[in-house]
Amino acid sequence: xxxxxxxPSYNRVEPGSxxxxxxxxxxxxxxxxxxxxxxxxxxxKDFNRALSxxxxxxxxxxxxxxxxxxDQLGLSWDYHSLYGPDKIVSxxxxxxxxxxxLSVKVDSSNITRxxxxxxxxxxxxxxxxxxxxxxxxxxxxxxxxxxxxxxxxDSNKWKAFTLFTAMHExxxxxxxxxxxxxxxxDHGNHPGRKxxxxxxxxxxNYEGDLEPTVxxxxxxxxxxxxxxxxxxxxxxxxxxxxNPRVGDNWRNRYHxxxxxxxxxxxxxxxxxxxxxxxxxxxxxxxxEWFESYAxxxxxxxxxxxxxxxxxxxxxxxxxxxxFVRRKANGEEETRVLHPRHVIQATGHSGxxxxxxxKGMDDFQGDRLCHSSQFRGAENIPHGQSKRAIVVGSCNSGxxxxxxxxEHGYDVTVVQRSSTYVMSSKNxxxxxxxxxxxxxGPQTEDADVMFMSIPNAMLKRMHQDATAEISRRDEKxxxxxxxxxxxxxxGPDDAGFFMKYFQRxxxxxxxxxCSQLIIDGKxxxxxxxxxxxxKPHGLLFKDGEVLEADEVIFATGYENMRGTARKIFGDDLxxxxxxxxxxxxxxxxxxxx
Numbered sequence: 277x278x279x280x281x282x283x284p285s286y287n288r289v290e291p292g293s294x295x296x297x298x299x300x301x302x303x304x305x306x307x308x309x310x311x312x313x314x315x316x317x318x319x320x321k322d323f324n325r326a327l328s329x330x331x332x333x334x335x336x337x338x339x340x341x342x343x344x345x346x347d348q349l350g351l352s353w354d355y356h357s358l359y360g361p362d363k364i365v366s367x368x369x370x371x372x373x374x375x376x377x378l379s380v381k382v383d384s385s386n387i388t389r390x391x392x393x394x395x396x397x398x399x400x401x402x403x404x405x406x407x408x409x410x411x412x413x414x415x416x417x418x419x420x421x422x423x424x425x426x427x428x429x430d431s432n433k434w435k436a437f438t439l440f441t442a443m444h445e446x447x448x449x450x451x452x453x454x455x456x457x458x459x460x461x462d463h464g465n466h467p468g469r470k471x472x473x474x475x476x477x478x479x480x481n482y483e484g485d486l487e488p489t490v491x492x493x494x495x496x497x498x499x500x501x502x503x504x505x506x507x508x509x510x511x512x513x514x515x516x517x518x519n520p521r522v523g524d525n526w527r528n529r530y531h532x533x534x535x536x537x538x539x540x541x542x543x544x545x546x547x548x549x550x551x552x553x554x555x556x557x558x559x560x561x562x563x564e565w566f567e568s569y570a571x572x573x574x575x576x577x578x579x580x581x582x583x584x585x586x587x588x589x590x591x592x593x594x595x596x597x598x599f600v601r602r603k604a605n606g607e608e609e610t611r612v613l614h615p616r617h618v619i620q621a622t623g624h625s626g627x628x629x630x631x632x633x634k635g636m637d638d639f640q641g642d643r644l645c646h647s648s649q650f651r652g653a654e655n656i657p658h659g660q661s662k663r664a665i666v667v668g669s670c671n672s673g674x675x676x677x678x679x680x681x682e683h684g685y686d687v688t689v690v691q692r693s694s695t696y697v698m699s700s701k702n703x704x705x706x707x708x709x710x711x712x713x714x715x716g717p718q719t720e721d722a723d724v725m726f727m728s729i730p731n732a733m734l735k736r737m738h739q740d741a742t743a744e745i746s747r748r749d750e751k752x753x754x755x756x757x758x759x760x761x762x763x764x765x766g767p768d769d770a771g772f773f774m775k776y777f778q779r780x781x782x783x784x785x786x787x788x789c790s791q792l793i794i795d796g797k798x799x800x801x802x803x804x805x806x807x808x809x810k811p812h813g814l815l816f817k818d819g820e821v822l823e824a825d826e827v828i829f830a831t832g833y834e835n836m837r838g839t840a841r842k843i844f845g846d847d848l849x850x851x852x853x854x855x856x857x858x859x860x861x862x863x864x865x866x867x868x
Contacts, residue, residue, distance in 0.1 A: 285693035286764035288779050290835065293857025293865060296778070298736040298768060299359075301402045302342045302437065304425045307393070315434050316382050316391035316407035319424055324379045332368060336361040340427055340435045344730040348442035348868075350377050350413050350420075355868060357730045357861040376413045377441060380420060383408040388717045396423045396437055398740035404437060408724065411441045418443040421728040440728030451508040453546070480576045482613065488514035488576070491597060491615040493843065495577050496525045497544065499621035500566060504545055504573045514613070515570075515621075516581040516599060522570045523563025525623075531652025532679045533559040536671060536785040538704060540712035543719050547572055556700075584610075586618065586844055620840055624855055624867065625780065625833030627842065635809035639827065644809070647672045647830040653683035661686065663823055665814060667806070668830030669695045669761075670781050674789040676828055677798050688799040688822055690806070690814075694764040696775050696783040697756060702748040703772060703785060706741050731777065731862040735770045742771030752786065755794035760802050777864060780856050781832050836866075 289295055319338065326334035339345070339361045346357045351367065358364045368375045384390035389408035396404050402425070409420035420441040426432040445451065452458055462469075470478070482488065490506055492499045495517035506513040519525060526533075535542065535557045539549050542557065547569060549557075557565075570577050580602035587596050594614050602608050628646045636644065642654075647668070653676075656662050664680040666673050669691035680687045711722040729737070742765055746753060753763060766775040766783070775782045784790070792798040804816040813823035835856065841849035853866045 284764070286696065286775065286782060287767050288782075290779055290854065290857030290865075292854050293778070294860055294862070295767070296732055296735055296774070296858045296862050298739060298770065299344070299730070299732040300342060300736065301397055302340055302425060303428060304402055304404065307403050307426065310393060310405065312391035312393050312405045312407070313382075313384075315405045315424060316422070319422065319434055319436070320380055320382055320407075320409070327375050327377065327379065330374050332365045335368065336365050337430075338435055339364060339439070340425060340437050341429075343436050343438065344733065345436075345439045345441070346728065346730045347377075347440075348727070349416075350411055350418055350441040350443045351375065355863045357732070357863055359730075359732070359861075373414075376415070378412050378414060380409045380411050380422075380441070383410050383419070386718075386721075388721045396425065398737040398744075405434065408721070409441070411443070413443055416443040416446045418445070419724055421724055423728075438728060438730060438733060440724070442724070442727065449509055451505075452510065453508060476574065482514065482576070482611075486512070487613055488512045488615045490514070490617045490619060491516065491595070491613065492619045492621050493517075493583065494525075494621035494623070495519070495522045495566075495570070495579070496621060496623060497566065498623070499619070500569060500573075500575065501544055502619055502621060503575045503577075504569075507573060507575060508546070513576060514615070515575060515577045516583065516601075517577065517579050518582055520580050521563075521567060522577055522579065523566040526559040526563040526566070528651070529559055530647070530650045530672070530676060530679065532675060532682075534787075535559075535562065536700065536787065538708065538712060540714070540716060540719070540722075541708060544569055548719065583843060588848065620836070620843070622836070622839050622843075623833075624836050626836040626839045626855075627834045629832045629834050630829055631806075631831060633806055633809050635811075638811055639809050640811040641813075641825045641827065643826040643828075645828060647676060647828055648833075650676055650828050653679045653685060656684045662825045664688075664826045664828070665690060665801075665822055665824040666828050666830055667692075667814075668832070670784055670830065670832075673828075673830035674784045674786075676830060678789040678792060680826075681792055681798055685826075687797075688801055688824075689793070690801045690804075691762060692803065692805060694762040696764055696766045696772060697749075697753065697761075697786055697790060698745045698772055698783075699749050699752060699786045699790075703745050706745050706748070707738070707773065731858065731864075735768065735774050738770040738773055739768065742766065742769055745771065749786075752790050752794070756790055759793050759796065760800045761793055762802055778857060 323338055344357055344359045345364050348355050358367050391405055391407035393403060394406040396402050404423055404425040406423050409422060411418040411420045422436055423438045424434045425437045427435045450456055489511050490513040492503055492515040495515045499515050503513045503515050538555050539553050543549055578601050581599050583599045585598040594616050595618055596614055598612050600608055600610050628648045630646045662685045664685040665688050666677045667690040669689055673689060677687050677689050711726055767778050772783050804818050806814050807817050808815040813821050815821050835854055837849060837854050840852055855866045857865055859865050
């Protein structure tokens with residue numbers, strides 16, 4: 277009887293999600309000198325003519341057979357990646373009124389945006405014309421980007437390899453920024469009027485009959501940025517969070533935590549990090565920034581607030597939400613509000629994934645917990661020694677192991693499968709260089725450039741990028757393998773981003789722990805599952821027992837849908853979709 281093939285951990289996907297197939301590059305031949313402005317302008321003119329006349333055969337002729345149109349809210353109220361001319365035309369045909377996008381224009385408003393000859397692959401062997409676009413739909417305006425290549429099968433006519441369109445604003449509901457900024461005062465005679473501070477207190481506390489239109493659960497970066505955007509659209513929004521202060525979701529994490537991605541990649545809307553901000557942000561510094569951001573942006577945040585009940589009324593199209601709020605004076609109050617919308621911004625990771633292993637309750641050491649509950653290694657009294665085991669070999673596991681080592685512990689990392697490893701410098705230089713770096717494009721432009729790459733094409737590009745990172749990191753990777761640490765290159769050898777998008781983990785961005793493993797200062801227990809937790813250690817399947825005073829399980833998190841089930845109950849959890857991983861079109865599931 278044949279046995280089912282075992283899927284390697286680096287190819288594992290979130291349940292119900294798709295294994296994304298990398299795109300291929302067309303054979304464009306050698307491109308000599310070309311007038312990029314003329315090429316982009318001519319293509320845009322033909323594209324607009326085809327849309328305005330609803331000539332779908334003409335639309336089809338403007339795209340390469342290997343093409344993709346990636347759209348965010350322009351063609352529909354969803355995100356789509358449409359691969360190939362046939363799917364593009366089929367999607368437009370199936371829409372009740374055809375294409376909702378009315379027209380696009382070449383955007384030459386700065387040097388980054390204007391049409392230019394540029395590579396569309398990682399190695400720079402496939403070159404074409406790249407141009408930013410402005411987009412107008414039936415209800416809004418947005419931005420886009422097109423990559424044009426000559427079609428060698430059709431007299432070298434310039435056609436779209438990728439087209440990206442995204443709606444950024446609704447007509448009549450523009451943000452209150454720039455020339456649309458508020459006046460700040462209503463001049464004239466207004467007896468008894470409240471000043472700004474009095475108005476803020478009334479608004480923040482939803483005094484009287486005030487009700488929020490939107491309720492956001494969670495005051496982390498996701499909740500804050502959505503609230504900031506909604507505030508600029510004059511949509512009344514309330515954030516609630518169980519923690520006492522904004523930023524506590526970072527303050528309460530392990531002691532040595534520093535962000536692994538750089539400052540240029542982490543800006544919040546409207547108030548970017550200042551020019552003196554460090555490249556990598558310590559957790560407590562980030563927490564202080566979030567707290568300041570909430571005040572500067574005049575966001576309504578209720579801390580120390582616990583949601584008790586939330587029910588949706590299909591008839592009234594509104595929620596009834598009950599929660600208990602602990603006020604600054606220590607008093608508790610129960611409030612019932614009726615928002616039209618609830619946004620769950622509790623983090624895409626969901627509840628902690630803590631294994632259930634025989635003997636856990638009998639552990640007699642100092643600490644056994646999940647990494648989310650780990651606050652930091654303790655100082656060991658002089659003359660004593662301590663042993664720590666970290667179960668899990670990704671970012672958190674490595675950071676915690678390094679923290680233990682730096683506090684004098686004897687440390688072992690349990691690696692059950694394999695891990696993708698790249699050094700912080702080489703990995704980020706290769707993957708983010710030219711986009712998110714000092715002196716790089718404006719953040720808004722960098723975001724358009726990155727999001728304009730369909731994920732299947734990104735996977736193909738990152739196969740080459742991963743090979744380049746591995747070349748630069750050769751010494752580290754060889755040393756890890758010699759130390760018994762098992763490596764992989766991510767799904768289809770596409771590295772970090774694809775492993776993150778596909779399963780939400782399985783990688784380590786090296787900031788120093790790899791060398792400790794190479795030097796034997798941190799030991800590795802590889803390829804063995806835990807059989808039992810003993811009073812003073814762990815028993816593995818191979819019969820070996822490792823003694824430990826502390827055991828930390830850096831074993832990841834459940835799907836965010838589980839958190840929705842915990843908060844809203846089974847009925848609502850069954851109406852929403854799973855989070856993370858790719859859908860059939862290669863878009864991330866349920867993230868936007």
